[in-house]
Amino acid sequence: MTDVHPREVLIASIARLLDGVRHVAVGASSPIPAAGAMLLRALKKRAGAPPVRISILGSVEHNFFTNGSAELFDCAGQGRVDAFFLGGGQIDGQANINLVGIGDYPASAPRWPGSFGSAYLYFVVPRVILFREEHSPRVFVEKVDFISAPGTSEAGVHRTGGPVALLTGKALFSFDKSRPGFTLESLHPGHDLNEVREATGFAFRHADQPGQTELPDPATLVLLRGQIMDELSETYPEFANQMRREVCA
Amino acid sequence: MDLRGMASRVEAGMQLALPVDYAGVSMAMTRALIDHGAGDLDLFCVPTGGLQVDQLVGAGLVRSVETSAVSLGEAGGAPRFNQAVGEGRIALRDATCPAIHAGLMAAQKGNPFQPLRGIIGSDILRFRPDWRVIDNPFADGGDPIVLIPAVRPDIALFHAPMADRQGNVWIGRRRELAAMAYAAEQTLVTVERIVDENLLGSEMSAAGTLPALYVSEIAVAPRGAWPYGLWGEYPTDTAEILRYAKAARTAEGFAEYMAGLPGNRSRELAR
Numbered sequence: 419m420t421d422v423h424p425r426e427v428l429i430a431s432i433a434r435l436l437d438g439v440r441h442v443a444v445g446a447s448s449p450i451p452a453a454g455a456m457l458l459r460a461l462k463k464r465a466g467a468p469p470v471r472i473s474i475l476g477s478v479e480h481n482f483f484t485n486g487s488a489e490l491f492d493c494a495g496q497g498r499v500d501a502f503f504l505g506g507g508q509i510d511g512q513a514n515i516n517l518v519g520i521g522d523y524p525a526s527a528p529r530w531p532g533s534f535g536s537a538y539l540y541f542v543v544p545r546v547i548l549f550r551e552e553h554s555p556r557v558f559v560e561k562v563d564f565i566s567a568p569g570t571s572e573a574g575v576h577r578t579g580g581p582v583a584l585l586t587g588k589a590l591f592s593f594d595k596s597r598p599g600f601t602l603e604s605l606h607p608g609h610d611l612n613e614v615r616e617a618t619g620f621a622f623r624h625a626d627q628p629g630q631t632e633l634p635d636p637a638t639l640v641l642l643r644g645q646i647m648d649e650l651s652e653t654y655p656e657f658a659n660q661m662r663r664e665v666c667a
Numbered sequence: 668m669d670l671r672g673m674a675s676r677v678e679a680g681m682q683l684a685l686p687v688d689y690a691g692v693s694m695a696m697t698r699a700l701i702d703h704g705a706g707d708l709d710l711f712c713v714p715t716g717g718l719q720v721d722q723l724v725g726a727g728l729v730r731s732v733e734t735s736a737v738s739l740g741e742a743g744g745a746p747r748f749n750q751a752v753g754e755g756r757i758a759l760r761d762a763t764c765p766a767i768h769a770g771l772m773a774a775q776k777g778n779p780f781q782p783l784r785g786i787i788g789s790d791i792l793r794f795r796p797d798w799r800v801i802d803n804p805f806a807d808g809g810d811p812i813v814l815i816p817a818v819r820p821d822i823a824l825f826h827a828p829m830a831d832r833q834g835n836v837w838i839g840r841r842r843e844l845a846a847m848a849y850a851a852e853q854t855l856v857t858v859e860r861i862v863d864e865n866l867l868g869s870e871m872s873a874a875g876t877l878p879a880l881y882v883s884e885i886a887v888a889p890r891g892a893w894p895y896g897l898w899g900e901y902p903t904d905t906a907e908i909l910r911y912a913k914a915a916r917t918a919e920g921f922a923e924y925m926a927g928l929p930g931n932r933s934r935e936l937a938r
Binding site: 446476483484485489517519524525526528533534536538571 | 749794841
């Protein structure tokens with residue numbers, strides 16, 4: 419068994435963050451969250467636990483919706499989607515996310531694609547996991563230039579969901595909506611606190627000596643490198659091939 | 668009906684509803700619309716836009732875009748759209764996916780608006796003076812909720828696998844295509860083929876059929892979604908979209924790409 423690949427650490431972390439969900443939705447271009455969800459599904463099946471349902475948006479095989487692209491949102495609004503992933507070109511210390519662009523809206527430069535369903539799903543999906551592999555000061559800023567979706571809402575605003583965690587290529591944070599703010603939970607192998615502090619444009623709480631992110635055990639790695647990569651390659655062939663090459667190298 | 672005749676239905680200043688890239692985009696009509704040249708178009712993306720939006724913007728036909736996002740998917744950002752946004756050449760009405768669906772849903776039901784959760788506290792709402800926030804009249808006070816006004820596009824345009832000789836169109840489970848047609852004044856559909864069987868003739872096919880009642884014109888355009896794929900028919904030509912993304916980084920590259928497109932790609936057959 420070779421060393422654990424950094425992305426395997428992320429996939430295993432996502433599976434842990436999703437523990438307990440019945441239905442998780444994953445974006446069409448999110449192979450790492452999809453792999454984490456598939457890993458959880460396989461682990462639950464092996465343990466004889468209730469099944470985990472995964473909807474991969476835009477996929478034909480892994481999408482059971484029959485009412486067009488509105489159904490995901492209807493489903494989420496009813497509380498039938500337990501977890502979802504959001505990213506952003508910018509994420510700030512209050513967990514506000516920006517998927518629209520930098521600078522003076524509407525003349526954003528660069529302009530990013532847009533907010534998609536974030537301004538709704540962030541409010542109604544109980545367990546939103548913020549996932550952004552690039553951990554740099556240009557992504558993690560003090561204040562976003564445009565709020566596609568706010569991290570928290572004033573009292574009285576209907577909100578059954580929101581961010582619970584932020585997973586990056588360097589570390590795992592939890593989010594406390596009462597402050598609001600992030601707390602560093604663990605550092606991935608090869609990264610230290612000073613590096614993460616320098617790469618993060620907002621302040622966050624942390625222990626004096628943060629622990630290391632839990633690594634997948636050997637049995638989980640076997641599952642991940644076999645069955646999960648096979649399942650993943652149906653929807654994300656490029657990503658699965660790249661992972662296989664890098665893990666074997 | 669041929670593509671040119673269909674394009675002539677589009678007049679300057681109209682609002683066009685266009686579907687998301689995987690639902691059935693009538694790329695065959697993009698070229699016909701550019702040749703036709705009706706400008707000042709308001710595009711309404713259901714709920715996001717891609718290649719078609721980028722090409723119409725690049726051709727200078729677009730006045731505004733209402734959308735939840737515009738991108739070329741794996742091929743990255745939409746180059747002509749992004750440049751036009753940066754230069755302030757098109758008006759933007761940023762939305763979020765369920766708000767797009769809500770606007771169509773209101774029109775479908777003949778209602779003036781549809782309420783929608785979420786959105787409060789976002790800059791999307793701050794830049795949408797046409798959206799309102801009211802207190803839920805059924806609550807004991809408070810409980811703010813956003814109202815999305817009905818959207819009645821002049822034209823809905825999409826591509827589907829088949830239509831029958833009665834003008835019924837098979838849309839399978841892509842129900843957003845029906846939502847567009849219900850809301851729009853006119854619905855223009857390109858299809859891969861015309862079939863002899865009546866699509867309303869069996870319960871199995873009727874369930875996935877948009878009745879002719881909502882369909883204004885049909886034109887045959889084989890591989891009419893290319894380079895996008897069409898569900899159940901053919902996959903997306905990712906290499907071609909990447910080729911476009913690279914070419915369209917500049918206005919000159921865009922013009923060259925568009926001039927080089929096979930003009931006779933779609934065999935146009937009478938309805």
